[in-house]
Amino acid sequence: MERVNLFFLHGFLGRPSDWAAVKAHLPSSEAVRFFIPDYFKDPHLGPQHSLDVWAENFTKWVELNGCAGERNILVGYSLGGRLALHALKRRPALWYKAVLISTNPGFNDLHESLDPISAERQQRWMNDSYWAEEFQKAPWEMVLRNWNAQPVFGGSEKEPLRIEQDYSRESLSLALTQWSLAQQRNMRPLLQSQLSKIIWLVGERDTKFVELSRRLEQEVPGLQVKVISEASHRIPFDNPRDLAASVSSFL
Numbered sequence: 001m002e003r004v005n006l007f008f009l010h011g012f013l014g015r016p017s018d019w020a021a022v023k024a025h026l027p028s029s030e031a032v033r034f035f036i037p038d039y040f041k042d043p044h045l046g047p048q049h050s051l052d053v054w055a056e057n058f059t060k061w062v063e064l065n066g067c068a069g070e071r072n073i074l075v076g077y078s079l080g081g082r083l084a085l086h087a088l089k090r091r092p093a094l095w096y097k098a099v100l101i102s103t104n105p106g107f108n109d110l111h112e113s114l115d116p117i118s119a120e121r122q123q124r125w126m127n128d129s130y131w132a133e134e135f136q137k138a139p140w141e142m143v144l145r146n147w148n149a150q151p152v153f154g155g156s157e158k159e160p161l162r163i164e165q166d167y168s169r170e171s172l173s174l175a176l177t178q179w180s181l182a183q184q185r186n187m188r189p190l191l192q193s194q195l196s197k198i199i200w201l202v203g204e205r206d207t208k209f210v211e212l213s214r215r216l217e218q219e220v221p222g223l224q225v226k227v228i229s230e231a232s233h234r235i236p237f238d239n240p241r242d243l244a245a246s247v248s249s250f251l
Helices: 016-024 051-064 079-090 119-137 140-148 169-178 188-193 207-219 240-248
Strands: 004-009 032-035 071-077 097-101 198-203 224-228
Touching: 004 016, 004 079, 016 240, 051 079, 071 079, 079 097, 079 188, 097 240, 119 140, 119 169, 188 207, 198 207, 198 240, 207 224, 224 240
Parallel strands: 004 032, 004 071, 071 097, 097 198, 198 224
Antiparallel strands: none
């Protein structure tokens, strides 16, 4: 069997251990290697870097791990999915496949980043700036409770316990602004150019992203969208078995 390298990118508030249940459902083989960077703790991959600089640094990180020229599969969840899009854009030839889970492709406009005349981007910037301040200053239990109460996370009760000591509040705050959707370009042209590499996963109970994905199917003809049953936005926790099955199809 040809050696396969799986790169997993967790979401906001995520940790490498978030992928344990998914890994448990994947085939065990010496030919399959797992790479799960903790990008909130690695200074080269942290949110002090812009999205584009992060993608450049991550590409170098992959190459330093000796994976250039091999079968590399990129798996990104939520914020990690958006980071994965930037990595794919930075070096498409490095990636054999990309599994994008509960991912936002960006606003469907022509702006490269935050634009003062874009009402949508302005609103998102204000929202992310609010949360950035909350994660910087608010009592931990309160900000977690309010964060998890957002409608997009409805239907999931399997989010792991998040302990304040495991995080740098400054890094979390930076991630919300440096990697804000308001700072992200529209990735639909990338999706169209890399159709054969991408599978787009969304949880059936994630109403917002199911609707987004249905629109995306019209905007990016041929995009392979798969709805994961018994899952909300937090697919890796709600249904790791079916998520692993989707990844396994590329092995």
